[in-house]
Amino acid sequence: MRHVVIVGAGNAALCAAIAAAEAGARVTILERAPETARGGNSAFTGGCFRTVYDGVEDIARLVPDLTEEERDGSDFGRYDAEKFYLDLCELSGYRADPLLIDILVQQSLPTLSWMRDQGVRFLPAYGRQSFKVDGRNIFWGGLTVETAGGGVGLVDALFRRAEALGVTIRYDHKVEQLIGNRHRIEGVVVNGEPLHADAVVLASGGYHANSEWRVRTLGQGWDLAKVRGSRYNTGNVIQAAFAIGARSHGNWSGCHSVFFDAGAEDFGNIAMLNQQKNYFTLGIVVNRNGERFFDEGSDFRNYIYSKMGAAILRQPGGTGWQLFDAQSIPILPDEYRVPRAARFESDTLEGLAAKLEGIDRDAMLRTIADFNAAVDDGMPFNPAVKDGRGTRGLVINKSNWARALREPPFVAYEVTCGITLTYGGLAIDEQARVQSEEGEAIAGLYAAGELVGGLYYDRYPGGAGLTSGAVFGRIAGEQAAIG
Ligand SMILES: Cc1cc2nc3c(=O)[nH]c(=O)nc-3n(C[C@H](O)[C@H](O)[C@H](O)COP(=O)(O)OP(=O)(O)OC[C@H]3O[C@@H](n4cnc5c(N)ncnc54)[C@H](O)[C@@H]3O)c2cc1C
Structure with missing residues (x-):
């Protein structure tokens, strides 16, 4: 046998x-x-x-x-x-x-x-x-x-x-x-x-759990990413295979990484699952400068979420905030209702901005006002299809699922980069x-x-x-x- x-x-x-x-x-x-x-x-x-x-x-x-x-x-x-x-x-x-x-x-x-x-x-x-x-x-x-x-x-x-x-x-x-x-x-x-x-x-x-390899292959700043899952995947078996002459293959400078709760632990904790925040498509995301930095509605979550960790890591301080209003809160999935999330809420946008540490508050309020004014209300909102309900005239438009943030309460989730797996x-x-x-x-x-x-x-x-x-x-x- x-x-x-x-x-x-x-x-x-x-x-x-x-x-x-x-x-x-x-x-x-x-x-x-x-x-x-x-x-x-x-x-x-x-x-x-x-x-x-x-x-x-x-x-x-x-x-x-x-x-x-x-x-x-x-x-x-x-x-x-x-x-x-x-x-x-x-x-x-x-x-x-x-x-x-x-x-x-x-x-x-x-x-x-x-x-x-x-x-x-x-x-x-x-x-x-x-x-x-x-x-x-x-x-x-x-x-x-x-x-x-x-x-x-x-x-x-x-x-x-x-x-x-x-x-x-x-x-x-x-x-x-x-x-x-x-x-x-x-x-x-x-x-x-x-x-x-x-x-x-x-x-x-x-090798996502190996911070030294991450910096070597993915680049500067990747030692700061949080590990969403297993702490044991450090790549030593890949190294052992190289040692006997196996060929390296694929996208060594790429990985799967997502928006992740800024307060999460450095390694995945099985008792604290669902700390990813992947439904940014239903709101907007701002960095510490109070600015949007990508099109949150370019495609369904499944096709763009895996690049968001890298995107936030490139922003000042490597953190940002996802913002939603009362229209979106009810359709956010469970990952937005986990205990101990870095979640902030207020009945006014000014009140919300005041709760966010380290953000340029005036710029954030200007960004929201500009975004709200640019939403094309002509198209009906439908999260199950690419509804074409976008913004017009912004430097970075949102292509789908755009709704003005105007119904209280307003919520913010502070996010950073969570690495999922390496490619x-x-x-x-x-x-x-x-x-x-x-x-x-x-x-x-x-x-x-x-x-x-x-x-x-x-x-x-x-x-x-x-x-x-x-x-x-x-x-x-x-x-x-x-x-
Ligand atoms: C939070 C999170 C959510 C995810 N959700 C999904 C999802 O819903 N759908 C999906 O398709 N993918 C998802 N993924 C990605 C998915 O986890 C991986 O693609 C998949 O689990 C990898 O499986 P694997 O068997 O290759 O590795 P793993 O499941 O990581 O197993 C590898 C095992 O090898 C062990 N090991 C490492 N080194 C050694 C060694 N030297 N000697 C002995 N053992 C060793 C490790 O301890 C580990 O147990 C998610 C990942 C995370 C972190």
Whole structure:
């Protein structure tokens, strides 16, 4: 029986472990975190998966407990393979690896169906991905399902299945080196000891938690970003792969980062989820100079949110404020109602400005007045479509969903940069085999998840990370088991 060692215990690793065990291998997972902090970045997620689907029937297959009422009260739309592929192309500036994204797209629905069969429970992502319009839930962003219980629910279901299949899971086991060379891998060094394996699957995440690497690859100021998720993804396994001759690949100067609560801790805290603030599309955002600095309505949140951390980091002091009025507050999702958020409220704009420390208050009030005067009231507001309700004549216009801030109460959320994941990593082929600098597959070495480069450049379509981890994790596990 082949022995497959899997490095990491997040979504990609667990999918690999289940697939390898199903294919008949003896599987050992090595996870550097203690059991109490298991699940990696995957545990911190909202559990949203991007997948191809053709209308309500595909959703119903993924969500067997979808009720008649939910069917009737929802417009799930459809998200076809062409659109998913095009999204990945466009958001990456046509740089994404065509082979990998084709596999990601084509295998998205079959892989989610496989996960459902492994015990993962999917639900429609009503709270984050639909707006109620004329009494119906309208889905708008190609991201329609999430896992029950979010990321923790996802990894718990996968751990349950892996354990039921007899997978051995070793916590507090940090992989430090790979044993072998650029032609063949024969095991790993873990906690200072060698461990033999017929195949090794690397699924240990990117390097977002390594502030020194962030500055080196992403640039000045990135040491100041807050880490939204796992503190254990420091890139040391990527480094170990380079040491035996693996090829670096993808967008090393790019990452996924979002607006994040300015008062959040430096590393993700699983007890304090939802500190991202991704619905700036419904309001405006100002920096310390009291000025807007981008078009908040250029596209749906799913297609632009991943650049907002970088955008705010470039502003004076690396912080800013999202501003909303009473019209938008009721449709802001849960992430705007978490306890201990840096939230300020007043019945007047002047009163709100007085509560914001470090902002140029007069400039902020001028910005709001100019914005309000520029809103084109002719178009109806509809958050479920790009409604074209913009501003006219500003230096930076808002293209959609523009509404004057004039109905009290007014609220502000102070935000900074929260880094989610890094884009640069290792090169793999269609069998998830890690490639050497010479362009050959390294026998016995596979990779999946965040540490795979070449999928995202510049921007990222929400929900692609979990889907790609599952798709390539499953492929890596199967291939590692077969050899
Ligand atoms: C707050 C937040 C919300 C998110 N929401 C979503 C979402 O809804 N949908 C989506 O698609 N994506 C989301 N993402 C992105 C998503 O988390 C990642 O794309 C995905 O979870 C990566 O999975 P992975 O298995 O590659 O890595 P991880 O889940 O991070 O697993 C890697 C594991 O490897 C371990 N490890 C690291 N180094 C070593 C070592 N040397 N030895 C042994 N083990 C090691 C780590 O401890 C970790 O457990 C979100 C991310 C965050 C932070």
